[in-house]
Amino acid sequence: MTEVAPIAAPPSPRTQSRDARRLQLIEATIQSLAERGFSRTTVTDVAARAGISHGLVLFHFQSKENLLAETLDYLAEEYRLNWQTALAAAGDAPEDQISAMIQADFAPAICTPARLSAWCSFWGESQSRPLYQARCGANDALYNEAMMDICAAMNATHGYDVSPERTARLIRIMIEGVWLDLMTLAEPYSIEEAIETVMTGTRGLFPRHF
Numbered sequence: 001m002t003e004v005a006p007i008a009a010p011p012s013p014r015t016q017s018r019d020a021r022r023l024q025l026i027e028a029t030i031q032s033l034a035e036r037g038f039s040r041t042t043v044t045d046v047a048a049r050a051g052i053s054h055g056l057v058l059f060h061f062q063s064k065e066n067l068l069a070e071t072l073d074y075l076a077e078e079y080r081l082n083w084q085t086a087l088a089a090a091g092d093a094p095e096d097q098i099s100a101m102i103q104a105d106f107a108p109a110i111c112t113p114a115r116l117s118a119w120c121s122f123w124g125e126s127q128s129r130p131l132y133q134a135r136c137g138a139n140d141a142l143y144n145e146a147m148m149d150i151c152a153a154m155n156a157t158h159g160y161d162v163s164p165e166r167t168a169r170l171i172r173i174m175i176e177g178v179w180l181d182l183m184t185l186a187e188p189y190s191i192e193e194a195i196e197t198v199m200t201g202t203r204g205l206f207p208r209h210f
Contacts, residue, residue, distance in 0.1 A: 022060050022070075024050050029071040034117035038125040043067065069131060072122055075115065076136045082110050083143065094153035095209045098171070101147060102198050105175045106191050116183045144168060154206055167205050174201045 028049035032041040043064050047054045061067040083104040090100035105111065122132045147168035154160050154167075178197055182188045189197075203210045 018060075021052075021056075023074075025052075025057055025060060025067070026071050026074050029067055030075070030114050030118045033071070033121040034114040038068070038121040038128040041068070041121075068128075069135060071118075072131060072135050075118065076139050079110060080139050080142070082107055083146075087146065094150045094157055095206070097150045098147075098154070098202065098206075099199075099210070101150070102171070102175065102202065103195055105179075106195050108191075111179070111182070111191060111194075113183065116179050120180070120183060144172070147171060154209075158206070158208065160206055162205060170205060171198070171202060174198045 025046060028046045029041065031049055032045050036045065041064075043057050044054055046067065047057045050057070057067065061070060083101055086100040086104035086107075087097055090097045122128045122136075148164040151162065151164035151167040151171075155162065155164065175198055178194045182194060199210050
């Protein structure tokens, strides 16, 4: 008689509630970072945005430092999964992979005013930089390596002769520059225009493509 593997029990409502509450608080922290910046974000403000008590925030995260660190971890993992999923679906052609990487950075789940501002909070204030480097340095290196490999493949496949390291860096800088534009302009242009702006620069690097 064939043995049937037991079906795993679903998460308990208590566990689901805890995960949902933590996500709610992380999203509230992202909003606070976007509006108040790194140094002015407080547990009290996050609690008010989430509609819960100050003490319940500390129950889940113990301190403001832990809350900020886990919010950064959440953003970094969300970002990594987004571009890696896009890259995996792009196929083998390096030009398609570059296009997928660029478009992934402007996906609706990633390129929101609050998320762009939260990232800038972690990048821009001196006291947040050690936290950013400790939590995101490896992810940044992974992204940079992937983009360099694709640029090297453009050389090998299509006969370009550019520095993969510098070309990958320029593409990343263009994306981050457009992110800043979207965040700071009084009337930001559309996501379609943002993508086309980066693609225009990428055509300058690989003039027979994009």
